[in-house]
Amino acid sequence: MEAPMSALSTLVNHQIRLAARPVGMPKPTDWSHTTEAVAEPQEGGVTLKTLALSLDPAMRGWMNEGKSYIPPVGICEVMRAGGVGQVIASKNPAYAVGDYVSATFGVQEYITIAADEMKRNGLAKIDLRLGSLTQWMNVLGMPGMTGYFGLMDVGQPKAGETVVVSGAAGAVGQTVGQMAKIKGCRVVGIAGGQAKCEWVVKELGFDACIDYKAGPGAVRAGLKEHCPKGVDIYFDNVGGEILDDVLAKITRGARIIICGAISQYNNTTPIQGPKNYLSLLVNRARMEGIVVFDYADRYPLAIAEMAGYIKDGRMKSKEDVVEGLQTFPETLLKLFNGENFGKLVLEVAKN
Amino acid sequence: MEAPMSALSTLVNHQIRLAARPVGMPKPTDWSHTTEAVAEPQEGGVTLKTLALSLDPAMRGWMNEGKSYIPPVGICEVMRAGGVGQVIASKNPAYAVGDYVSATFGVQEYITIAADEMKRNGLAKIDLRLGSLTQWMNVLGMPGMTGYFGLMDVGQPKAGETVVVSGAAGAVGQTVGQMAKIKGCRVVGIAGGQAKCEWVVKELGFDACIDYKAGPGAVRAGLKEHCPKGVDIYFDNVGGEILDDVLAKITRGARIIICGAISQYNNTTPIQGPKNYLSLLVNRARMEGIVVFDYADRYPLAIAEMAGYIKDGRMKSKEDVVEGLQTFPETLLKLFNGENFGKLVLEVAKN
Numbered sequence: 001m002e003a004p005m006s007a008l009s010t011l012v013n014h015q016i017r018l019a020a021r022p023v024g025m026p027k028p029t030d031w032s033h034t035t036e037a038v039a040e041p042q043e044g045g046v047t048l049k050t051l052a053l054s055l056d057p058a059m060r061g062w063m064n065e066g067k068s069y070i071p072p073v074g075i076c077e078v079m080r081a082g083g084v085g086q087v088i089a090s091k092n093p094a095y096a097v098g099d100y101v102s103a104t105f106g107v108q109e110y111i112t113i114a115a116d117e118m119k120r121n122g123l124a125k126i127d128l129r130l131g132s133l134t135q136w137m138n139v140l141g142m143p144g145m146t147g148y149f150g151l152m153d154v155g156q157p158k159a160g161e162t163v164v165v166s167g168a169a170g171a172v173g174q175t176v177g178q179m180a181k182i183k184g185c186r187v188v189g190i191a192g193g194q195a196k197c198e199w200v201v202k203e204l205g206f207d208a209c210i211d212y213k214a215g216p217g218a219v220r221a222g223l224k225e226h227c228p229k230g231v232d233i234y235f236d237n238v239g240g241e242i243l244d245d246v247l248a249k250i251t252r253g254a255r256i257i258i259c260g261a262i263s264q265y266n267n268t269t270p271i272q273g274p275k276n277y278l279s280l281l282v283n284r285a286r287m288e289g290i291v292v293f294d295y296a297d298r299y300p301l302a303i304a305e306m307a308g309y310i311k312d313g314r315m316k317s318k319e320d321v322v323e324g325l326q327t328f329p330e331t332l333l334k335l336f337n338g339e340n341f342g343k344l345v346l347e348v349a350k351n
Numbered sequence: 352m353e354a355p356m357s358a359l360s361t362l363v364n365h366q367i368r369l370a371a372r373p374v375g376m377p378k379p380t381d382w383s384h385t386t387e388a389v390a391e392p393q394e395g396g397v398t399l400k401t402l403a404l405s406l407d408p409a410m411r412g413w414m415n416e417g418k419s420y421i422p423p424v425g426i427c428e429v430m431r432a433g434g435v436g437q438v439i440a441s442k443n444p445a446y447a448v449g450d451y452v453s454a455t456f457g458v459q460e461y462i463t464i465a466a467d468e469m470k471r472n473g474l475a476k477i478d479l480r481l482g483s484l485t486q487w488m489n490v491l492g493m494p495g496m497t498g499y500f501g502l503m504d505v506g507q508p509k510a511g512e513t514v515v516v517s518g519a520a521g522a523v524g525q526t527v528g529q530m531a532k533i534k535g536c537r538v539v540g541i542a543g544g545q546a547k548c549e550w551v552v553k554e555l556g557f558d559a560c561i562d563y564k565a566g567p568g569a570v571r572a573g574l575k576e577h578c579p580k581g582v583d584i585y586f587d588n589v590g591g592e593i594l595d596d597v598l599a600k601i602t603r604g605a606r607i608i609i610c611g612a613i614s615q616y617n618n619t620t621p622i623q624g625p626k627n628y629l630s631l632l633v634n635r636a637r638m639e640g641i642v643v644f645d646y647a648d649r650y651p652l653a654i655a656e657m658a659g660y661i662k663d664g665r666m667k668s669k670e671d672v673v674e675g676l677q678t679f680p681e682t683l684l685k686l687f688n689g690e691n692f693g694k695l696v697l698e699v700a701k702n
Contacts, residue, residue, distance in 0.1 A: 069633050244624070258632045273595070273624030281609045281640035282420050289632035 044115025
């Protein structure tokens with residue numbers, strides 16, 4: 001084991017902190033790079049080594065001031081990030097050195113967590129027999145849980161219904177589409193570029209995928225072609241024009257799951273509201289938000305179900321792994337210009 | 352009885368027809384005034400005399416081309432309108448001359464309905480012991496049913512929750528606010544002008560009412576003052592800026608009932624979508640449309656309940672009655688500039 005307990009004090013913890021609240025796309029100057037010593041765990045605590053961090057669109061929201069579903073990251077604080085890692089020091093009988101865990105590490109190489117912070121942190125052991133380290137940040141992690149509970153609890157899919165999901169090649173979108181196929185739905189993805197669309201159809205088994213970058217009107221035309229009976233469920237990760245295009249095609253009693261609005265996160269102008277929202281009235285339809293943390297009590301059940309689908313081949317996943325903690329500021333931007341192909345992972349240390 | 356059956360052929364039926372699809376506010380030239388003979392009822396049919404018509408914001412939507420929850424009124428067709436009237440000729444044993452009925456009369460003085468059109472028309476006898484003729488177009492009619500089922504089925508109010516309703520002095524708003532009070536909620540109205548606000552609080556017993564015409568920021572300030580715990584249910588009749596102001600104040604798990612968007616109906620530019628819709632995500636809240644016709648099977652139960660509240664004084668109502676079929680084109684506009692005070696009724700003939 002690298003870094004036995006006695007050597008903690010010799011380790012240097014590289015960190016990336018929020019230096020300023022970004023206006024629009026985060027710039028290099030919105031971050032500061034710091035180093036710190038690694039603290040010894042107190043009674044009941046643990047020290048973890050970060051192996052990989054999950055980079056997610058929601059992180060952009062955490063950088064903004066103001067009320068949201070969790071407090072914003074404070075200026076000068078280590079940027080919040082979930083991920084996977086290993087216990088390197090423990091004063092807690094439930095965690096042994098070498099155990100693999102998922103936790104809110106922050107964008108840093110090490111974290112020491114006190115006993116009374118473990119629950120809030122979300123620290124949990126992970127079982128690599130159920131899925132790989134990166135799968136634990138993807139289909140078995142937050143994005144997977146978001147897709148699972150958003151689709152199943154808010155969307156309530158029935159066999160034969162048509163489900164559309166935007167950000168189809170992203171972490172949440174992959175899960176949503178494959179879950180909907182498992183539940184017997186017709187699934188149409190929306191993604192950027194031919195490569196993503198092909199992968200979503202050929203590898204993940206979606207019925208079709210619309211390339212929103214194919215030109216003006218591509219989404220409207222694609223929905224018309226691939227959703228001849230209309231859209232019963234729309235899982236929205238992107239907002240903007242695409243949300244309006246789908247609103248124009250929903251069926252009576254449709255459900256729209258609002259998971260995110262990546263097209264709007266870096267706006268410097270006000271958010272674009274869905275101008276077709278009165279389609280909710282005409283169609284007696286519902287638009288509802290989902291925050292995954294509300295379902296924490298049921299993660300273990302969902303993880304067990306998903307692990308079964310991974311094993312029997314019905315749930316595939318793709319991760320886009322970028323190496324190096326220091327690349328965080330520019331790697332994060334891949335999410336917002338659609339450059340990532342699959343769930344974006346920042347590898348901080350080799351396992 | 353005026354107009355016994357044998358005299359039908361001597362009656363002249365004045366009608367108002369849709370001449371052109373309005374752009375923005377309906378203009379006088381969007382209507383044509385016609386006369387016709389009154390047809391004798393065929394076997395199983397009835398002829399009705401219009402006493403009063405219900406003028407409702409939804410009528411503006413019926414004038415537009417395009418898919419909606421009911422087909423648009425065709426060019427040259429008599430404008431669609433519900434109302435109350437009396438049977439003046441009958442070849443149907445279920446209806447006697449002199450019976451009072453509610454029906455889709457259209458903007459005209461008489462209508463003859465065939466046996467096989469009665470259901471689609473919505474023809475039904477009304478009992479003036481339960482409520483007055485005008486109440487049968489208000490709390491016991493479509494607006495009342497809309498408010499009742501929107502609040503109760505979509506909103507699902509719980510005692511102690513805060514309910515906000517826009518168009519509070521209108522037909523639907525009156526019902527929603529008083530029902531919510533009956534269910535033990537805190538009720539805050541939004542209406543235009545001091546007179547309406549005072550009436551809503553003093554006569555209907557709302558806890559507060561915000562005058563949206565009181566100046567910029569009036570709604571935001573009013574919500575802050577009168578909804579200190581946030582908004583659990585918002586019944587939206589107006590859309591636009593007010594919807595955005597309320598979205599900024601909703602609580603976790605809030606329900607927003609989309610009943611209409613009167614602020615947007617006469618737009619010549621695209622509808623203004625709610626730019627604060629991501630508040631649905633942050634608050635795990637729901638925005639859902641309601642169309643009253645879906646609840647037709649349950650109207651009798653709701654009417655019985657409402658009639659009880661009228662009797663015991665807990666459900667009051669106010670109608671704004673304008674006389675004369677020929678005033679229809681300008682009377683309708685009162686709805687869109689907020690001039691009506693109470694449910695807008697067009698009296699076509701004295702009872």
